[in-house]
Amino acid sequence: MKFADFILPDAVSAEVKASNKQGVIREMVRSLVDAGGIKESDYEPIVKAIVKREELGSTGIGRGIAVPHTKHESVDRLVGCIAISADGIDFESLDCEKVQLFFLLVSPYDRPGEHLRTLEHITRQLKDDTFCRFLKQAKSKEDVLQLLEEADNNSFGK
Amino acid sequence: MINNIKKTLTVNHACGVHARVATILAKKANEFVSDIKLIKGSYAADCRSVLDLLTLGAFKGDRLELVVIGEDAADAAGAITALFDAGFYEE
Numbered sequence: 001m002k003f004a005d006f007i008l009p010d011a012v013s014a015e016v017k018a019s020n021k022q023g024v025i026r027e028m029v030r031s032l033v034d035a036g037g038i039k040e041s042d043y044e045p046i047v048k049a050i051v052k053r054e055e056l057g058s059t060g061i062g063r064g065i066a067v068p069h070t071k072h073e074s075v076d077r078l079v080g081c082i083a084i085s086a087d088g089i090d091f092e093s094l095d096c097e098k099v100q101l102f103f104l105l106v107s108p109y110d111r112p113g114e115h116l117r118t119l120e121h122i123t124r125q126l127k128d129d130t131f132c133r134f135l136k137q138a139k140s141k142e143d144v145l146q147l148l149e150e151a152d153n154n155s156f157g158k
Numbered sequence: 159m160i161n162n163i164k165k166t167l168t169v170n171h172a173c174g175v176h177a178r179v180a181t182i183l184a185k186k187a188n189e190f191v192s193d194i195k196l197i198k199g200s201y202a203a204d205c206r207s208v209l210d211l212l213t214l215g216a217f218k219g220d221r222l223e224l225v226v227i228g229e230d231a232a233d234a235a236g237a238i239t240a241l242f243d244a245g246f247y248e249e
């Protein structure tokens with residue numbers, strides 16, 4: 001698997017404007033709409049579904065990373081976006097650390113395996129300290145896309 | 159006294175070790191002082207870390223090796239095993 005398989009390049013942001021949990025979720029789902037990954041009419045239902053999932057337990061998985069997600073009938077393949085907050089946002093993570101790196105995923109109902117494989121891919125890549133640190137320091141969308149491309153070309157952890 | 163426990167657990171949960179399941183495991187592991195690892199192939203995950211657990215990519219039917227080292231190893235191994243047996247208390 002590669003980041004290019006599911007991250008929509010036009011839905012990558014190195015400058016999160018929101019300052020709270022729901023705000024960053026809204027901003028990221030909006031970026032998926034703007035990038036053509038989901039329909040405008042699905043914006044609000046998907047935001048609500050992701051917020052509801054967060055109520056079951058935060059997807060802040062530690063080390064300043066969160067993977068908010070939901071399944072939704074409107075997508076026929078898993079689509080994702082990335083947002084980076086230099087200052088970090090309180091996401092109620094298990095380790096109580098603020099989150100700087102957000103990977104938001106929307107996946108079809110009938111493919112739970114694809115969702116698990118995607119989480120596996122993201123977390124294995126982020127275990128590489130250099131990749132994780134560079135992503136958190138990224139200043140522009142172009143920086144992020146360059147880092148993702150390098151990760152897809154196995155440039156990290158070698 | 160330091161105890162060392164090693165056993166094999168099978169993932170019975172339909173959706174595998176996804177984020178919510180990993181969170182349940184990590185919270186439970188944090189109740190103990192022992193070092194708790196779950197291993198699949200060449201990946202060893204610290205059971206206290208949700209991020210680590212997700213790197214396993216553990217699907218239904220996968221067999222994971224549980225390795226627990228520490229003073230409360232027996233209790234910790236029992237608690238982690240119970241979660242696997244109960245399907246992590248999810249539907």
